[in-house]
Amino acid sequence: MINQGQVLGRVGKIETRNTATGIKISNVSIVTSKKVLKNGVKVEKVTWHNITLFNKLAEVAEKYVAVGDLLYVQGEMDNQKYTGQDGMERTKSFIIAHQLQLMPKSKEHKPEPNGNAAYDNMGLEDNEVPF
Numbered sequence: 467m468i469n470q471g472q473v474l475g476r477v478g479k480i481e482t483r484n485t486a487t488g489i490k491i492s493n494v495s496i497v498t499s500k501k502v503l504k505n506g507v508k509v510e511k512v513t514w515h516n517i518t519l520f521n522k523l524a525e526v527a528e529k530y531v532a533v534g535d536l537l538y539v540q541g542e543m544d545n546q547k548y549t550g551q552d553g554m555e556r557t558k559s560f561i562i563a564h565q566l567q568l569m570p571k572s573k574e575h576k577p578e579p580n581g582n583a584a585y586d587n588m589g590l591e592d593n594e595v596p597f
Contacts, residue, residue, distance in 0.1 A: 471543040471561040473498060473515045474569070477535045482528040492524035493517070496537060516560035517541075523566050536569035 475498035482492040494517040502511045517539050519527050531537060541563040550556050 469542050470540065472538070472540040473517070473561065474536070474538045475499075475515065477531055477533050477537050478514065479533065480527060480531055482524055490521055490524040490528070492519040492527040494519065494527060494531065494537070494539075496539065516558065517563055518544075518560055519563045519566065523563055526566060530568060535571065538565075538567040538569060539563045540565040 473496050475496040478495040478497045480492060480494045482490065484490050496515045496517055497512060498515065499510050499512045501508050503509075539561060541561045544560055544562050546558045546560070548556055548558065
């Protein structure tokens with residue numbers, strides 16, 4: 467059987483922490499987009515992907531990955547059930563990364579001096595980023 471997920475997109479958020487037992491964990495959100503037809507008009511469809519990195523990969527991400535970077539991730543798809551604040555049971559899907567590749571930086575996608583990513587290529591305004 468095959469359980470594999472791969473994503474190539476821009477980093478939207480990265481959080482790294484250590485567990486009580488010393489395991490380093492990074493949670494990264496990556497955004498991808500594509501053009502789709504909606505009512506005969508081309509629009510940008512944006513999808514956010516949740517990535518979890520452990521140990522050495524988490525260390526690499528913490529040290530070298532920044533918001534706005536183009537990142538390739540390959541790993542195992544997983545799901546986690548939880549109960550929301552409204553009492554409804556939900557399922558979160560994510561990729562547990564086994565491979566991480568930092569893509570070359572281009573001039574038009576370098577993070578702005580204030581640390582915000584340049585999202586104009588993905589059809590997002592600063593006030594539309596969901597974090």
